[in-house]
Amino acid sequence: MGLDTSPEKPAPVRQIANLIAGWVDRLGPVWVEGQVAQLSRRQGMNTVFLTLRDAVADVSVPVTCSRQLFDSLNPPVVEGASIVVHAKPSYYANRGTLSLRAADIRMVGLGELLARIERRRQLLAAEGLFARERKRPLPFLPRCVGLVTGGGSAAERDVLEVARRRWPAVEFRVLHTAVQGPNAAAEVMAALGRLDRDDRVDVIVIARGGGSVEDLLPFSDEGLLRAVFAATTPVVSAIGHEPDSPLLDLVADRRAATPTDAAKTVVPDVAEEIERIAHARSRIRSSLGAWLDRERHQLDALRARPSLADPVSGLDDRWHEVVQLRDRSRRSMHHRLDRAHDDLVHQLARVRGLSPLATLRRGYAVVQDADGHVVTSPEQTQVGAPLRVRVADGRLGVLVQETDPDPAPEEKPEDDE
Template structure:
């Protein structure tokens, strides 16, 4: 162990001097001692270092350093084997001035803007009516009562889950980040309100911490920032989804106004009633116009009229067909009579005959030479004969 401690002492002694900036968590100046001990912490993460310096370095500062003050120290690390502790022995101590602090905050503001963490398109809309509102604020603070009172005045049924971390001092940032994580991981919480009353710029410094701002920007739940008063503008206002000028304003923004919503519902109901009444009136007038048409008032009369017309046309058609048929029958009887008078049967009945030879009607004596078979058709039948040749002419 002695060998290891000696090597650590030698190794740490070779480390170069460095400048360190931090926030004073504790100052110990023992009476009668020329040495002072300061616990210097990183405001963003739970990390601290023990600083050893001359008492005169601290008493020479105006104003004297106190818990929560930011300082910059220069020195080097020392390892004490007897106690196994690591200290940072300083030879210079400087307070972080307001001007320098504001410049650093402005550089951080520009850095977050360059990364897009403050872009308007990243801002998420607040839920219309959150089921549970997460509230991060100081215990029994005016900011807490302002948010709760104004929200419940607007919507009495609103539910809150309140976290009360430290909102200033050396432990503020880690506690606020822990509360933010708990609320963001709670599925019942729909919106988170980060609220604090007014104060000096130093009191509001935790809400410009880079780690806290990044944690707010990475939250899945919409975050409302309501820090200080209207002139106050910590960096967390830029990365939050909604910035409210005061905690009172946050209480009004987080939930709707029940009375105003009820009035709006009443107005919409009245508009819907008027619209429906107007539509029904218009349709009734249209129905009256349709039902007042003659075809709907007396639908059977046009049908009866059409039936009479059809019946009349049918009778006219039948009459025309009958007259036509009678005319045709008379023509047929006339043609039949003509055929009876002019036909071959009537001629045969008057004593004429038709002589055929081999199926050919004889028209000349040369058509029936002697010996030719003849068929003689008379009125009541036909005779068969044989031609004896032409008849000799008779002489007187």
């Protein structure tokens, strides 16, 4: 600023404030985009005060405009609306505040909002936040359902009434937040974090009624989407009606068309479950009855067989067969024994016939000298020699009184040829 000051010669506050105001006043007008976080129209004042918030960072700046300019806007500016402001920076020296003095305010068009949401959707989809494989299954019967919604809203009433009508014992933990406006996304994120850290909560429902694209803009907030993606508890999105499609529907584990549909999604109908159980019981009974009938028919068929109807008759037949086989075996055995006996007698007769004792019994005898040699000729002994005679039933000791050899037989003359 070119101001010469020192500890001995300090500048007064008014001088510094005026210098800052003069330096800021030399800045030219700029176009600024943001979201209306606060709106104040004080009675009897020609100036309207707004707070313009950055859509991504936690940065805001005050904006002032004339009441005439503000009232001429169509549609009117409301909190949470996205606007583009043509303003000149201004420093109010009395209070030491910096603000933007708006000369023109334009609403961000619906087409531009949708285009920005689509760009955000493509970027998050590329990161995998909407991937189907990361979707967590919902519990069949949750112990406690966490509900994030506006206080006293129709969405809260629909979810609670429908869920308790379907399953009266269901427990809810409800956290009320803003569901539109500049603070809605931050409050929903905080409530989501509290429910996600609660071990009793098995599923979380984020519910809101229908509205315009601008009203539902917080549910396409990037911070909220990343918080839902990072949550460990399954999240159900129930924002608006069927045509409404904020990006929260894509990142949530399950999308419900309406808050009523969300209640039907997370809580089973006790009447339907009882009916299903009765139907299953009926089918089991029918199946079991049919199986028992088949088994009974098979048992009747088995019992009707002769072997089971009169088992003694079969035993009698087998008994007669056993008796016949026994008689045949006995006859065969006797026949074999008789044949073996006959063979044995025949062989015994042959052995006996070949025995020397049988020859002795026919009147023959065996003569031996004193040395035990068999005497077969008178020339082998002499008169007075002792001999032993072996007969059929004993032995005899004899002395030779005479020897009388037989004459040699005459040779038969050969016939003339």
